[in-house]
Amino acid sequence: MGLNYYSYKDYMEKQKVRIELFFNYNYNIDSLTFTKTKKNPMGTLVFYGYFNNHKDNNFTASIMPYQKEFEGNIAINGVxxxxxxxxxxxxxxxxxxxxxxxxxxxxxxQLTDSSSWFSDSTGLSKYTE
Known part of the structure; x- marks a missing residue:
């Protein structure tokens, strides 16, 4: 079953979000810009772009044919x-x-927030005599 245009476009946007998550979590970056996306003859989907508004800080992020989603296959400037x-x-x-x-x-x-709500004994003092 193939992807129609809209589901393919949605898939591509979700992968861009995953790529941004990967870079923001693992690297100190201010911005990420995508320049193009290509599918090579072997079926690998490759996203091209750069960081921090400097085209010299370029990257590629790949999704191999056997992968459902982007996990972390990247190539970036070593420096x-x-x-x-x-x-x-x-x-x-x-x-x-x-x-x-x-x-x-x-x-x-969530556990910390809920436990602090119940442990606020000073707040209950106004209801007890």
Missing amino acids: FDNENAKFDNGKTYSVSEIEKIQRKERREN
């Missing part, structure tokens, strides 16, 4: 990579890992 990496030893997190980390942080924040 930019070294100077802007957020984690030691060039460690990067895949999009699935980032989403898992963010879900865990949201759950922890």
Whole structure:
């Protein structure tokens, strides 16, 4: 079953969001600009762009035919990579890992928020005699 134009366009937009998430989480960047998207003869979908309004800071992000979504296949300028990496030893997190980390942080924040609501004993003092 192939994708029609609208579902393909929607798929492409979702992948751009995943690429932005990957770069924002793993690198210190201010902006990300996409310039073009191509599908090569082997079926790999390649997104081209650059960072921080400098076309020299270019990147490619790829989705291989066997992948459903973008996870972290990238090629970027080595100097930019070294100077802007957020984690030691060039460690990067895949999009699935980032989403898992963010879900865990949201759950922890929800637990913290709800426990502080119940533990506010000073707020209850006005209702007791």
